[in-house]
Each structure stands twice: as C-alpha cells, then as structure tokens.
Amino acid sequence: MGKFDGLHLGHRQLISTAVRHARSLGFLSAVLTWEPHPNLILRPGTPPQLLSNLEEKIELIGSFDPDLLIIAPFTEATKTTSADAYLAQICAALPLRELWVGAGFAMGRDREGDVPNLMSIGQERGFAVGTASKVEIDGEVVSASRVRELLATGHVERAAMLLGRPFGLRGTVVPGDQRGRVIGFPTANLEISPNHVMPADGVYACRVLLDGMSLPAVTNVGLRPTFGMIQRTVEAHLLDWSGDIYGRTLQITFLHRLRSEQKFAGIEALIAQIRQDAEQARRLLIG
Structure with a gap:
C-alpha cells in the first residue's frame, strides 16, 4: 500500500518484496494505491507536482x-476516515493476511495509522504488517521529494539512479508555432x-x-527566450527521422543534460548552437 509516485527504488523494493513473499506463502499479491494523489485532497492549495x-x-x-x-479513490471522506475503519473496509473485501x-x-485521519498502530490494528483484525527499509544510494535516502x-x-x-530508470515524460504531440521547421530543425x-x-529548463x-x-532526440524544455516566449514548452527534435506525428503520444526519457537554456543574439547563432547540441546528443546516444 502506498502513493507510489514515480515508482522509485524504494517503492520497487517494497512491491517486489511483497509480491515475492506472497508467492512464497501461496497467497495472492495485491498493490493498493490511490487516485487522485492524496495530496491533491489533503493540500488543495499546493497541488503536488x-x-x-x-x-x-x-x-x-x-x-x-x-x-x-x-x-x-481518495476523497474528502477518505481524508477523515480512521486507519482502523479504512482497513476494516479492506478486510471486508479481501482476506488480508x-x-x-x-x-x-x-495513513488514515491525521496520519494516525503509522507502522506501530497498523501492527496493533493487524493484531485485532488478523493480519501481520511488514515494512521495507529505506533505500540509500551513495548515502542518500531515495524519496520522491x-x-x-x-x-x-x-x-x-x-534522478535516474534513484528512480532505477531514466525519468520520462509522456504527452500528445500538438501543433506548435512551426519555428523549428522553418530553421531546419522540426x-x-x-x-x-x-x-x-518537468526537468529544469534546458x-x-x-x-x-x-x-x-527508440529514437535519439534533442529536447528543449523551457520558454525559448530567443523568441520571447512566455509559455513553457517541451519540444523534441528527433535525430535523423522525419514524419507526421501530430496527435500521437510520445514517451521521452531524459538521459543527459547538455546545457541550460539561453538567449541568442539572432537566429543564426541559435541554429549553430542547435547543430552543436544535435552532434553532442548523437555522440552520447549513438556513439
């Protein structure tokens, strides 16, 4: 049970441990998570990224x-439900062991259902509670924050080291202002x-x-200051590939940061830098 935002190495250890343990005992394994993310209900003024x-x-x-x-579902009612009452609902639906x-x-109202309290509830309701220890990478605790x-x-x-995989963004390709196509880099x-x-602008x-x-690409995240834009965009130039992909869903994985976003004196300087970016990306991704 958990929010599991990002499925980092700590989440992976928890889920794999539970699944493996269930199989060793001949039980079914179940993963429970919530939608929407609980913080959207708990802290509506500061929605989570x-x-x-x-x-x-x-x-x-x-x-x-x-x-x-x-x-x-995580609702206003969920927010005020006690840990014992919530687990009673689970036990009524599934034979929790x-x-x-x-x-x-x-979990539960006022986060009352910490591990010691969950163990007490488990003793009353007939289930054991297991915990997975925090995962550390080079002395740093892995966490979504x-x-x-x-x-x-x-x-x-x-970030990829803590996640156990490269960070990715998934989105639908929508029409832009066509500036990339005009300067030769659609x-x-x-x-x-x-x-x-989203990762930092750059x-x-x-x-x-x-x-x-899996296609190599150079991706710009930011406001494109050379063109005086005010809306943050994510734009990927696919290397050595062309075609119409409007309306398609793409998954972008971020492997290396090449540089920060910068404003250029003119279009020619921008084009020269994009060529350098493309060559550097090609060396890193293709060799």
Whole structure:
C-alpha cells in the first residue's frame, strides 16, 4: 500500500518484496494505491507536482506482476476516515493476511495509522504488517521529494539512479508555432499535464519511444527566450527521422543534460548552437 509516485527504488523494493513473499506463502499479491494523489485532497492549495500520471503508474506497477492492482479513490471522506475503519473496509473485501508498507508510512485521519498502530490494528483484525527499509544510494535516502529536487536542478542522471530508470515524460504531440521547421530543425511539441514534474529548463539528450522504436532526440524544455516566449514548452527534435506525428503520444526519457537554456543574439547563432547540441546528443546516444 502506498502513493507510489514515480515508482522509485524504494517503492520497487517494497512491491517486489511483497509480491515475492506472497508467492512464497501461496497467497495472492495485491498493490493498493490511490487516485487522485492524496495530496491533491489533503493540500488543495499546493497541488503536488507528480513524477508519474496514473497510466504510467499502472504500467510501472504492472511490471512487478502482482495478482491484483487496486486503484482506490481518495476523497474528502477518505481524508477523515480512521486507519482502523479504512482497513476494516479492506478486510471486508479481501482476506488480508499481510500488509506491506514503507518504514515511514502513515495513513488514515491525521496520519494516525503509522507502522506501530497498523501492527496493533493487524493484531485485532488478523493480519501481520511488514515494512521495507529505506533505500540509500551513495548515502542518500531515495524519496520522491529528493527525485523532484534533482529534476528541478536538471540532474537527470542522478534522478535516474534513484528512480532505477531514466525519468520520462509522456504527452500528445500538438501543433506548435512551426519555428523549428522553418530553421531546419522540426520538433514535436508535447502537451504535458500541468501537474506533472518537468526537468529544469534546458537542452537534453533523450530517447523518444514511437511505435515501439527508440529514437535519439534533442529536447528543449523551457520558454525559448530567443523568441520571447512566455509559455513553457517541451519540444523534441528527433535525430535523423522525419514524419507526421501530430496527435500521437510520445514517451521521452531524459538521459543527459547538455546545457541550460539561453538567449541568442539572432537566429543564426541559435541554429549553430542547435547543430552543436544535435552532434553532442548523437555522440552520447549513438556513439
């Protein structure tokens, strides 16, 4: 049970441990998470920036092959439900034998359902509680908040270490202003949910998944100051590929940060820099 935003290494350890333990005992394994993210209800004034949307979360959890995936609604009523009452509902629906949570997990009204209280509830309701210890990488505790901090400063390679995979964005290709095409570098302009985390403004070497193909790309995240834009965009230039992909869904994985976003004196200087970016990305991604 958990929010599992981003499915970082700590989440992965928890889910894999629970699934493996269930199989060793001959039980079914189930992963329960909530939609929407609980903080959207708990802190409506400061909605969270999410590392994964529901579709991405389902795919990532599915990779661990649990027998059941439960997407439970999180509502105003959920916020005021006690931990014991919530678990009573679960026990009424499923024959719960073991509940696995992270070491710092807490649930229920006022976060009363921390691990010691969950163990007490389990003793009364007939289930054991297991915890997965925090995961550390080079002395740094893996957490969703730390991944967000790394992405906010453009450290996509370090974020990938904590996630256990490169950070990605998924979006629909929508029409842009066609400036990339005019200057010889057509781009796919992605429509991204405003609640989804984006890496720091800058230029990145990426891989783009399209129709099962993994294509090298240079991606710009930012305001494009040379053109005086005021709306943040995510634009990917697919290297050595052309075609009409409007309306298609792309998955972009951010592998290397090439540089920060900058304003150029004119179009020629911008074109020269994009050529350098493309060559650097090609060396990093293709060799």
